[in-house]
Amino acid sequence: MAKGERSFVTKVKKVTDKKNVLCPVCNSEATPVVFVKSVFAEKTNSWKFNKCTILACKCTEKEIYGL
Numbered sequence: 261m262a263k264g265e266r267s268f269v270t271k272v273k274k275v276t277d278k279k280n281v282l283c284p285v286c287n288s289e290a291t292p293v294v295f296v297k298s299v300f301a302e303k304t305n306s307w308k309f310n311k312c313t314i315l316a317c318k319c320t321e322k323e324i325y326g327l
């Protein structure tokens with residue numbers, strides 16, 4: 261990864277070993293995805309990777325894919 265680059269690099273991977281569930285908010289099918297966001301930490305001058313599993317559905321897909 262290029263040094264000095266401050267933009268986000270976001271990766272989203274579908275989790276295949278988990279069953280789809282219904283989102284309680286939009287009541288549509290939500291797909292569990294692994295959400296990896298790389299953030300440049302100026303304190304340590306290095307890239308940090310924040311990885312978490314979230315549910316992708318109609319009300320969160322904009323947040324997930326729209327970055």
Ligand SMILES: [Zn+2]
Binds near residue numbers: 286319
């Ligand atoms: Zn939803």
